[in-house]
């Protein structure tokens with residue numbers, strides 16, 4: 001691919017586009033019985049175009065929003081596609097099958113793809129941030145033939161991780177440590193690099209903060225940007241702060257959550273179940289609006305996987321109980337179920353606008369992190385370390401202090 005755009009330039013262009021179209025991508029169609037957008041050109045044309053799509057085209061655009069999009073008639077689809085293009089990382093490393101013991105298949109593939117992002121010399125000291133059972137640490141210890149300190153706050157994960165490392169004769173030490181606690185900085189003192197695969201929101205921001213202070217190299221694949229204390233996102237870098245202010249871009253937690261909402265790794269079965277759950281929620285939404293006599297969305301708690309009732313009626317009765325609503329006799333359950341299914345067709349089509357802005361949002365957040373380190377004198381590179389089908393959180397940020 002061509003030389004990647006400088007981070008600051010890319011951030012500036014993305015800030016402008018995200019701010020210009022904020023009114024269109026930020027309202028969630030799921031929570032609106034009617035059009036989610038203000039009456040503004042070209043909202044009505046976009047809605048009409050999306051509602052006319054057949055199921056196959058809708059599904060294709062959910063998967064590949066930038067390819068042959070009918071929205072290009074109104075929205076800067078090609079420019080967004082160009083701005084989210086990030087170079088591919090080095091190919092995955094090869095490792096013996098036996099090394100994969102105790103690691104889930106998909107996680108193992110992610111780790112093989114992430115490993116080349118971790119450059120480390122002989123005898124250098126690695127720290128893994130939010131390590132779980134230290135699966136990545138074990139792979140890296142084998143690859144680099146060195147010692148690794150893996151930080152994790154759950155004692156049970158530390159214990160089983162330590163047992164696995166010892167059984168395999170590896171120099172990996174699982175340390176029970178809350179990475180948000182001040183005491184964490186002692187682990188970075190003599191570290192040559194900190195690695196973090198899928199460290200959530202504030203947990204990876206804390207890592208960036210300490211890496212800046214202590215001038216430590218990092219290899220990070222961030223995720224779950226919405227897991228953060230602040231209700232409104234405060235850009236980390238001076239450049240993102242300035243750009244956001246200049247263009248009037250403000251991101252709340254829902255916007256941050258949108259950046260990571262993707263189902264590319266779900267199986268067909270899981271997808272069908274999720275579709276049904278969404279249709280039932282929309283069916284209940286129609287019902288609750290009638291029962292309350294209030295034409296407003298009512299958030300219903302999520303249900304743990306496998307806890308969804310078998311029948312639509314039972315789901316509605318559960319949701320009504322949760323929200324303190326009384327369900328009268330004589331409800332035509334089938335009619336509400338069908339209504340939910342029809343609403344979902346509409347919502348899925350309107351959501352296609354948000355699919356277009358999801359990756360730009362994520363890239364914007366990663367650029368903010370990259371620039372924050374660059375402003376502290378680090379050399380930073382971004383790459384896509386694996387295909388989206390393996391994990392949509394496939395951006396890696398590698399930073400080296402000057």
Ligand SMILES: C[S@@+](CC[C@H](N)C(=O)[O-])C[C@H]1O[C@@H](n2cnc3c(N)ncnc32)[C@H](O)[C@@H]1O
Pocket residue numbers: 107129130131132133151152153154157177178179180196197198199200203
């Ligand atoms: C999303 S998992 C990632 C685990 C592993 N890196 C992977 O890719 O499978 C996040 C891990 O961070 C740990 N964690 C969450 N909060 C933490 C904290 N404050 N301090 C240390 N670890 C934490 C969790 O227990 C969990 O094991």
